[in-house]
Amino acid sequence: MPTPLFGSLAHRPLLVVALLIAALLAALPAAASAQQTEPPRLYWGSNDTVTVDGQPWDGSTIQVIDEDDTVVATVERESMSWSVEIPNDAGAFRFRASNGSLSELFDPPKSTVEENFILTIGSVTVERPTREVALVAGWNWVVWTGHTQSVTDVLETFPDTSQLTVIFERVAVGQRWSSYRPGLPARVQSIAELRSGVAYILIVDSALTWEMPSDGDLTGTRTIAAGFSAIGWAGPDATPQEVLDAVADPGAVAAFFRWNTATQMYDSYRPGLPARVQRIDTIRPFDVLFIHATSATTITQ
Incomplete structure (x- = not known):
């Protein structure tokens, strides 16, 4: 009786498996090569x-x-x-x-x-985009809209550093304040850089107009800590409810405040209270909201 082309019928399943394994092994180098990414x-x-x-x-x-x-x-x-x-x-x-x-x-x-x-x-001069920030004598909440830079580099864009008394930053984690005071040694300063999209208080001695760089990225998610957090609004004109809609847990927000540079006092919005007692009806780009939250949450813009 002649021998079957691929051996006995009993051995055919083993032969098929062997052929499949051989085919897979032959394909491995090509597959590995296809998956390799070019080096940076x-x-x-x-x-x-x-x-x-x-x-x-x-x-x-x-x-x-x-x-x-x-x-x-x-x-x-x-x-x-x-x-x-x-x-x-x-x-x-x-x-x-x-x-x-x-x-x-x-x-x-x-x-x-x-x-x-x-x-x-420095071989190429590229004009940085700027926005005009009007500072009044006294307290000013501002959002730094340039890219993250050292305080020294930031102050090179400031119109008159002799009029700047102090920069404050609210550190939500730990519920404390950091500061930078021009003229003091570095070892006593607690702000080393201004970060894109972060809110700061500037106290100045006289009214100034600051051509602030605006080439930073203000979008993303920021932490609202339990307690008080300063958040710069990076979106378009919005109602208080639209701001709350951007918060992961709107129920955590007990109130938010906005500094009124004209009165040098805070206006407020408290969710759930009638409109007649609210002092904020529109939030504009680069407004700083001082948010009081009962528990930690986030805001995405």
Whole structure:
């Protein structure tokens, strides 16, 4: 009796399994290759070859931003050198120093490796968008709308620092205040930087107009702590109810207050009370709301 082409019928299932395993093993290298992602673009060089506005780099933060001003990477600094990995999908990019100075625009191919790269920041002048902030003599609640910067760099945009008495920040976690007082040593300051979208109190001696940078990202989710939290409103004109709708747990909000620079007093809104006793009917962009919450929650804008 002739032998079947693939052996006996009893052995056929084993043969089929063996063939399937062989096919899978043969396909593994191709599958693994398909799943591999291209390495990011890598830049590195000596710290001594980095200049910012014509001066040697002082080690302050350097970010990489895309054409929409979105931060895509941050330069890592070692004792003698620096490096940064930039995602391939970032597209064209610039290096940005903490004072806002920019490098030229780069748009290299994917997986580029630049060794001993000489980084020059400040070679390109790009006008930062600004908004006009009217400050009155006395207390002013403001939302910092620039990107996160050191206080020193922020004050370079301030019209007259001799008129600035103090900057306060409400720290919701811990229910305390931080401050920066011009002229005092760094060791006694508790505010090192102004963060994009965060609310601050500025006390000034005379009325000023501040052309505040407005290139920061104010959107996202912020924490409202149990107690009092200062929240900058980044949305369009809104009613108090629309603000409450942006809170994860509106029932946690007992009241919110808005500083009235004209009267140097707080106006208030208390959910559930009749309209005739409310003192806030419209919230405008960059208004600061001092929110009293009975329990922790969040607000998303």
